[in-house]
Amino acid sequence: MPPLSRIEADYLIETAYDPRAAAEAMAGEQSSGTFVPVPGETPELKERSAARIEALEIVDTVEAPSLPGAGHPKGEAPIRRARVTLSWPLDNLGPSLPNLMATVAGNLFELKQFSGLRLLDIRLPHAFADAYGGPKFGVAGTRRLAGVEGRPLIGTIVKPSVGFGPQETADLVELLAEGGIDFVKDDELQSDGPHCPFEERVRAVMRVVNDHADRTGRKVMFAFNITGELDQMRRRHDVVLQHGGTCVMASLNSVGLVGMVELGRFTELPIHAHRNGWGYLSRAPMLGWSYVAWQKIWRLAGADHMHVNGLSNKFSEADDSVIASARECLTPLFEDKPCIAMPVFSSGQSAKQAPGTYAALGSPDLIFAAGGGIMAHPDGPAAGVASLREAWEAAMASVPLADYARDHTALARALETYAV
Amino acid sequence: MPPLSRIEADYLIETAYDPRAAAEAMAGEQSSGTFVPVPGETPELKERSAARIEALEIVDTVEAPSLPGAGHPKGEAPIRRARVTLSWPLDNLGPSLPNLMATVAGNLFELKQFSGLRLLDIRLPHAFADAYGGPKFGVAGTRRLAGVEGRPLIGTIVKPSVGFGPQETADLVELLAEGGIDFVKDDELQSDGPHCPFEERVRAVMRVVNDHADRTGRKVMFAFNITGELDQMRRRHDVVLQHGGTCVMASLNSVGLVGMVELGRFTELPIHAHRNGWGYLSRAPMLGWSYVAWQKIWRLAGADHMHVNGLSNKFSEADDSVIASARECLTPLFEDKPCIAMPVFSSGQSAKQAPGTYAALGSPDLIFAAGGGIMAHPDGPAAGVASLREAWEAAMASVPLADYARDHTALARALETYAV
Numbered sequence: 095m096p097p098l099s100r101i102e103a104d105y106l107i108e109t110a111y112d113p114r115a116a117a118e119a120m121a122g123e124q125s126s127g128t129f130v131p132v133p134g135e136t137p138e139l140k141e142r143s144a145a146r147i148e149a150l151e152i153v154d155t156v157e158a159p160s161l162p163g164a165g166h167p168k169g170e171a172p173i174r175r176a177r178v179t180l181s182w183p184l185d186n187l188g189p190s191l192p193n194l195m196a197t198v199a200g201n202l203f204e205l206k207q208f209s210g211l212r213l214l215d216i217r218l219p220h221a222f223a224d225a226y227g228g229p230k231f232g233v234a235g236t237r238r239l240a241g242v243e244g245r246p247l248i249g250t251i252v253k254p255s256v257g258f259g260p261q262e263t264a265d266l267v268e269l270l271a272e273g274g275i276d277f278v279k280d281d282e283l284q285s286d287g288p289h290c291p292f293e294e295r296v297r298a299v300m301r302v303v304n305d306h307a308d309r310t311g312r313k314v315m316f317a318f319n320i321t322g323e324l325d326q327m328r329r330r331h332d333v334v335l336q337h338g339g340t341c342v343m344a345s346l347n348s349v350g351l352v353g354m355v356e357l358g359r360f361t362e363l364p365i366h367a368h369r370n371g372w373g374y375l376s377r378a379p380m381l382g383w384s385y386v387a388w389q390k391i392w393r394l395a396g397a398d399h400m401h402v403n404g405l406s407n408k409f410s411e412a413d414d415s416v417i418a419s420a421r422e423c424l425t426p427l428f429e430d431k432p433c434i435a436m437p438v439f440s441s442g443q444s445a446k447q448a449p450g451t452y453a454a455l456g457s458p459d460l461i462f463a464a465g466g467g468i469m470a471h472p473d474g475p476a477a478g479v480a481s482l483r484e485a486w487e488a489a490m491a492s493v494p495l496a497d498y499a500r501d502h503t504a505l506a507r508a509l510e511t512y513a514v
Numbered sequence: 515m516p517p518l519s520r521i522e523a524d525y526l527i528e529t530a531y532d533p534r535a536a537a538e539a540m541a542g543e544q545s546s547g548t549f550v551p552v553p554g555e556t557p558e559l560k561e562r563s564a565a566r567i568e569a570l571e572i573v574d575t576v577e578a579p580s581l582p583g584a585g586h587p588k589g590e591a592p593i594r595r596a597r598v599t600l601s602w603p604l605d606n607l608g609p610s611l612p613n614l615m616a617t618v619a620g621n622l623f624e625l626k627q628f629s630g631l632r633l634l635d636i637r638l639p640h641a642f643a644d645a646y647g648g649p650k651f652g653v654a655g656t657r658r659l660a661g662v663e664g665r666p667l668i669g670t671i672v673k674p675s676v677g678f679g680p681q682e683t684a685d686l687v688e689l690l691a692e693g694g695i696d697f698v699k700d701d702e703l704q705s706d707g708p709h710c711p712f713e714e715r716v717r718a719v720m721r722v723v724n725d726h727a728d729r730t731g732r733k734v735m736f737a738f739n740i741t742g743e744l745d746q747m748r749r750r751h752d753v754v755l756q757h758g759g760t761c762v763m764a765s766l767n768s769v770g771l772v773g774m775v776e777l778g779r780f781t782e783l784p785i786h787a788h789r790n791g792w793g794y795l796s797r798a799p800m801l802g803w804s805y806v807a808w809q810k811i812w813r814l815a816g817a818d819h820m821h822v823n824g825l826s827n828k829f830s831e832a833d834d835s836v837i838a839s840a841r842e843c844l845t846p847l848f849e850d851k852p853c854i855a856m857p858v859f860s861s862g863q864s865a866k867q868a869p870g871t872y873a874a875l876g877s878p879d880l881i882f883a884a885g886g887g888i889m890a891h892p893d894g895p896a897a898g899v900a901s902l903r904e905a906w907e908a909a910m911a912s913v914p915l916a917d918y919a920r921d922h923t924a925l926a927r928a929l930e931t932y933a934v
Contacts, residue, residue: 124703126674135674142709143677161797163830185707186676192741192768193705196790200702200765203793204829211793254546256606257563282620283544285613287605289562321612323775324744345620348612350770355743370616373623373631377581378798409624410583 100181102148102217103198103387108159108210108380110166113176114150116207121145121180123201143186149179159209160380173209175380189221191391192351203381210380213387220428222394226355228433229398231364233459236398236436239340239364241312242276245490248482249277249463251440256283259290264298271306271314273476274483275468277461280319282345282368286326292318293333300337317343317366317399320357327357335362341399346392347371358396366438367397377410385419393423393433399461400435405450406514407441417454424457436461443467444512445485445495445505452489462486472507481508520601522568522637523618523807528579528630528800530586533596534570536627541565541600543621563606569599579629580800593629609641611811612771623801630800633807640848642814646775648853649818651784653879656818656856659760659784661732662696665910668902669697669883671860676703679710684718691726691734693896694903695888697881700739702765702788706746712738713753720757737763737786737819740777747777755782761819766812767791778816786858787817797830805839813843813853819881820855825870826934827861837874844877856881863887864932865905865915865925872909882906892927901928 109116125145126135154175187193194216203211231239240247250270252263267278286292299316307313320330320342327349331342343366344357357365375383389400402419403411420439426432437460439451444467452458464482471478484505488498499506529536545565574595607613614636623631651659660667670690672683687698706712719736727733740750740762747769751762763786764777777785795803809820822839823831840859846852857880859871864887872878884902891898904925908918919926 124675126677135677139674139677143674161830162799163797163832165830185709186703187705188707190705190742190746192743192765192773193703195768196702196741196765196788199767199794200790201793201829203791203797204823204831205793206828206830208830213794254559254563255544257546257559282616283606283613285607285610287608289605321616322610322772323612324772326610327772345612345616347619348615349772350774352742352744352747352769352773352776353612353771356772368616370620371623373621373625374619374633374802375794377583377623378801379582381798381801382794403624408626409621410581410585410626410628411624412583 098217098219100183101194101197101219102179102181104214105178105180106175106210106212106214106380107178107208108156108173108175109208110159110164110171110173111207113152113174114147117147117150117178117180119205119207120178120202121147123205124180124197125182125186143183146181147178148181150176152176161209161378163206164209165206175210177214184219184221189219189225191226191355191394194391195351199383212380212382212384214384216387216390223428223431226394227358227396228394228427228431229365229396229435230361231398232434233436236315236364239313240276240315245458245483245486246460246462247276247315248479249279249461250275250468251279251463251465252281252284253465253469255281256287257289260294260298263290263295264302267299267314267316268302269475270479271302273479275314275479277315277317277463279317279343279366279463282319282321282370284319285321292330296333296337296339300339304338313340315340317341319343321345321348324353324356327353328360331361331363339363341366343368345370346397351391351395354392354395354397361396364398365396366399367392367401369401386422389419389423389435390427393427393435397435399438402437402439404439404441404443405447409441420455420460424459438463440464442514444514445481445508446512446514448482448485449489449495452486458486458490467512470511471504472511473504477504477507480504518637518639520603521614521617521639522599522601524634525598525600526595526630526632526634526800527598527628528576528593528595529628530579530584530591530593531627533572533594534567537567537570537598537600539625539627540598540622541567543625544600544617545602545606563603565600565602567598568601570596572596581629583626584629585626595630597634604639604641609639609645611646611775611814614811615771619803632800632802632804634804636807636810643848643851646814647778647816648814648847648851649785649816649855650781651818652854653856656735656784659733660696660735665878665903665906666880666882667696667735668899669699669881670695670888671699671883671885672701672704673885673889675701676707677709680714680718683710683715684722687719687734687736688722688726689895690899691722693899695734695899697735697737697883699737699763699786699883702739702741702790704739705741712750716753716757716759720759724758733760735760737761739763741765741768744773744776747773748780751781751783759783761786763788765790766817771811771815774812774815774817781816784818785816786819787812787821789821805835806842809839809843809855810847813847813855817855819858822857822859824859824861824863825867829861840875840880844879858883860884862934864934865901865928866932866934868902868905869909869915872906878906878910887932890931891924892931893924897924897927900924
């Protein structure tokens with residue numbers, strides 16, 4: 095990672111025009127471009143501020159445009175896909191994440207030249223590392239607070255998403271704590287409605303968590319959803335802190351970048367960053383954001399835990415994409431400021447996905463969250479938690495699950511129960 | 515508009531499953547749904563908190579899935595599109611825009627049931643009108659500050675986007691002010707880099723604007739791009755205010771919802787809301803957001819001006835979509851709190867689009883912004899501005915442009931010059 099003096103972004107583009115001319119239109123639109131000569135414009139000015147095409151490689155030709163509305167040159171022209179790297183002088187914007195968004199992901203996706211445009215990756219000069227705090231806790235801080243070393247945190251989600259009151263939530267947490275859970279999160283739909291007011295929920299849940307910690311010496315990490323306006327997030331964060339809580343959760347697409355930067359600055363607890371809404375940013379293959387690019391911004395802003403979906407999940411994402419996302423969260427952003435975020439695996443997870451996840455990721459630095467994989471275990475939630483721990487012991491020891499299950503009943507019963 | 519007691523959202527879905535079953539999965543995922551029975555769950559709880567399907571209408575059958583990754587039932591099944599309306603009890607979340615995002619646009623777009631899912635519209639209970647301020651200036655406040663009544667504000671954009679220093683920017687503004695411009699905006703790529711520091715830019719531009727106002731009695735409205743972190747936005751807003759400026763600009767997708775709500779609360783100036791990045795939210799027809807749904811959230815948060823693109827624009831958006839967006843900005847959100855935002859037309863605009871825009875919108879309450887349509891006028895920027903004013907006079911008097919051009923030279927020359 096040699097230090098960069100310019101901001102770089104990689105794109106996958108699809109165009110019926112000459113790919114280089116189309117890339118030049120992108121570079122122009124996102125820097126000093128004008129459609130007509132402007133008084134005062136000079137070659138020196140353009141040289142200083144223009145975005146540059148650093149690389150362009152044609153990767154494919156396709157039959158039909160991926161997105162509607164694109165133009166096409168006169169006559170027959172192939173629709174080509176290309177990987178393009180653009181770069182910008184840092185001085186165009188300074189080390190500002192909000193302004194970075196407008197630069198690398200602004201008025202590009204609508205350009206008529208393109209029937210597809212996806213942001214694949216970004217690389218930032220070190221000035222961004224100086225300007226932003228990054229995660230305050232990351233893997234080490236999360237492990238310390240949760241009292242879990244050398245294996246994934248086994249987690250779950252309060253379900254039903256909404257409907258429970260504070261006491262019902264606390265009762266469920268008690269059951270899970272007794273079962274040996276490491277981590278529990280609010281559902282992202284649970285906030286501060288009249289049936290489950292935030293402060294009452296924190297008080298009821300933390301009474302259970304603190305009692306359990308007093309007895310066992312280990313405090314279950316509960317991620318309370320503080321998503322809301324700035325003053326609400328501050329107040330809710332302080333409530334969690336006062337009651338001895340060890341994690342807050344925020345929905346990135348609900349809060350937005352300025353809100354997350356603020357939260358990252360004032361938080362005294364790890365931020366569990368939820369990516370709900372990610373589908374609208376990413377699901378069209380030739381549009382939007384890759385997770386690789388997207389997660390860098392939120393890690394710099396302060397996210398300690400990043401959701402990455404899970405293998406064989408209930409959503410539409412393929413396994414290789416899930417693993418690429420998780421690996422990226424564990425890859426340093428800067429040599430002297432790695433900003434590592436702990437990937438959170440979830441969605442239809444059970445004991446069965448542990449070996450595949452470990453084999454693909456090569457690290458136990460993750461939160462492995464299961465709903466049905468714990469709650470629907472035939473011998474109850476405690477056995478569900480045990481089955482996940484056992485599955486990870488087996489995975490990390492390179493023992494096939496079926497072998498390990500011979501003298502681990504909870505795992506054996508899980509393997510009989512879950513389809514994946 | 516009868517007052518609503520529940521939050522409603524309309525979607526266009528595409529699924530190979532039974533559309534009602536797929537809609538039930540959406541409703542479950544976004545409210546009290548669980549995959550497995552959970553201790554403490556009761557029918558009363560579900561009844562209280564569950565999202566409801568209010569309407570479902572099959573609108574189409576398609577040959578191939580729009581998005582990859584969707585599941586399909588066993589055997590042959592048609593892929594159908596349907597319009598679905600879901601509703602949620604307000605008490606699930608309370609009148610909170612960030613939590614609304616997670617509810618109506620959260621973990622939906624990735625659900626395996628769907629090969630397409632787009633949020634078309636939202637309707638909110640009055641509690642949201644009580645909780646949020648909406649635009650502080652809107653059409654009336656903007657007209658008052660700009661000194662323009664009964665016709666659109668004629669606007670332009672500082673180009674090149676980046677590269678100019680403060681004095682070069684001010685020189686261009688002087689030229690435009692002399693030419694009779696009503697409104698000028700920073701490019702969204704211009705923020706606070708070392709070549710054009712924000713405060714120096716404000717000082718230089720406002721010297722010109724204030725001098726011109728002293729001489730003519732009319733103050734050009736300049737939208738300074740204050741996009742940045744919260745403390746930066748506050749400071750920049752105050753700088754603009756101190757120097758007699760009348761507008762601030764923010765990029766919605768860069769700032770995010772929490773930042774915009776804060777800005778909406780502290781601003782003493784109209785907020786010119788830039789939608790750059792909108793393409794990644796909307797350009798895949800069967801994914802993401804319609805502008806109709808999206809703009810409601812930002813108007814409630816406080817946006818006074820909303821970008822809507824323009825007719826015959828340089829981007830990929832069709833004209834009917836542009837007009838639908840603009841009309842929506844002028845449609846009241848609540849009877850007693852309309853939250854009207856002034857639509858901003860831009861992108862490849864010239865005198866030629868005025869009649870079509872007026873005919874389709876039926877209102878002069880808009881900002882009509884042109885770059886080349888002003889700067890590239892053969893007789894210079896002043897003639898460019900004049901040609902746009904004349905085009906709007908003609909449009910509003912129902913006189914064909916060619917007729918009006920007979921004794922309006924600037925317009926005549928524009929009609930010769932511009933392709934659209």
